[in-house]
Amino acid sequence: MLPNGWKKSKIGETCSLLSGQDFPPNLYGNEEKGLPYITGASNFAGNHIILNRWTEHPKNIAKKGDILLVCKGSGFGITAIADFEKAHIARQVMALQKLNGVDRDFLYQVISMNVRNIKQKGCGLIPGIDRKTVLNIEYFLPPIEEQKKIATTLSLWDSAIEKMEKLIKAKESLLTEYGKELFGKTEQKQNKVWSTIALSEVLSEHGDKSTGKEEVFSVSVHKGLVNQIEHLGRSFAAKDTSNYNRVHYGDIVYTKSPTGDFPLGIVKQSMIKEDVIVSPLYGVFTPQTFELGAILDFYFSSPINANNYLHPVAQKGAKNTINITNKKFLSAKLRLPIDIKEQKKIAQFVQTTKKEMAVLQEVLENYKKQKQGLMQKLLTGQWRVK
Secondary structure (H helix, E strand, O other): OOOOOOEEEEHHHHOEEEEOOOOOHHHEOOOOOOEEEEOOHHHEEOOEEOOOOEEOOOOOEEEOOOEEEEOEOOOOOOEEEOOOOEEEEOOOEEEEEOOOOOOHHHHHHHHHHHHHHHHHHOOOOOOEOOHHHHHOOEEEEOOHHHHHHHHHHHHHHHHHHHHHHHHHHHHHHHHHHHHHHHHHOOOOOOOOOEEEEEHHHOEEOOOOEOOOOOOEEEEEOOOEEEEHHHHHOOOOOOOOOOOOEEEOOOOEEEEOOOEOOEOOOEEEEOOOOOOEEEOOOOEEEEEOOHHHHHHHHHHHOOHHHHHHHHOOOOEEOHHHOEEOOHHHHHHOEEEEEOOHHHHHHHHHHHHHHHHHHHHHHHHHHHHHHHHHHHHHHHOOOOOOOO
16 A cells, blocks of 8 residues: 555666676776776765776766666675766676656665665675666655655765764774874883883783683674674584683783784773683783773784784694794783873773764664664655655
8 A cells, every 4th residue: 555646666667777897907097098997895985986996998887976886795785876977887886877757865765775675685695686686676656756855854864874984983093093103102202101011011811710600702803802692693612611711801812813804813801891701712811900901902903013913923823723822922022001190091091982982883873773764664655754
């Protein structure tokens, strides 16, 4: 039962679809002679297109106002409205053009929702969508004035989401620059409250084991210590966890498993109030002060810093495992603040900024959920815009 004036339609009935084509690197050009070349997800930043490649042999040309869709690969589902004059698109990108009887911003919301739904249902080992599937996407088409009202309403949430993402990135950049300034100073430029010391002087192993009451945790790059079941969907722990290492609040945990930008492992401080347990393969250490633990966590959050410290003491073994004893991990030296006032000042700034980022992230997730709910209601006619 559609509202009065609404009708069922398909993407292929209201616009044409331009597929992309790849060029080999030898056909790339320069900005003076060629057109921009949109190669895939790396060119998309929110609803803005980054132009960083050109070709002198453009064929499949998208134009300003076209709705762009990343149709293949890891960025599958990313959408944007072209804000450039003309550009060649690669085969990872499609362009919805020549709209007929449909508002551009409304169709943008329609394609975003439908492609997201396709992603959620799963689309094989290689993420993607073909031309035929896009053209046959069915949706409900209201009168043009209502299309515009719906698009305007949903764009408010898009704007809020974009602003929140920018705020989070700004906070991330602030922390990154602070870390470079903090740990990048030479010994001559740092004041006397810093000293070059081995980690063994500020970290110690307490050796506490599982009591059988603690939950099993793992270590995540972005979230620190996380419950295995909540984070990974199931527990990967052995049946007998009596030899698992117990982690107290504030402890430093070193997991010796390569992960993404951290090929030699991850170092994190536990912010879990109650005791938890981790694999016996993890190193667990108590910092001299909680604040110093926070500073070490901050230091090792940088892939460059982590590699600089771990590379001289770690070796990769069979199956890409990391061969390093806890004693060896503690043997290398770092330049660290030894004055408690200095430690508190640094830790407070880092933790305050991280808390602000966590709040912004929560708001962002709420905005995204709200928009999804609104899209479902507005684009199906269940809710009307007055």
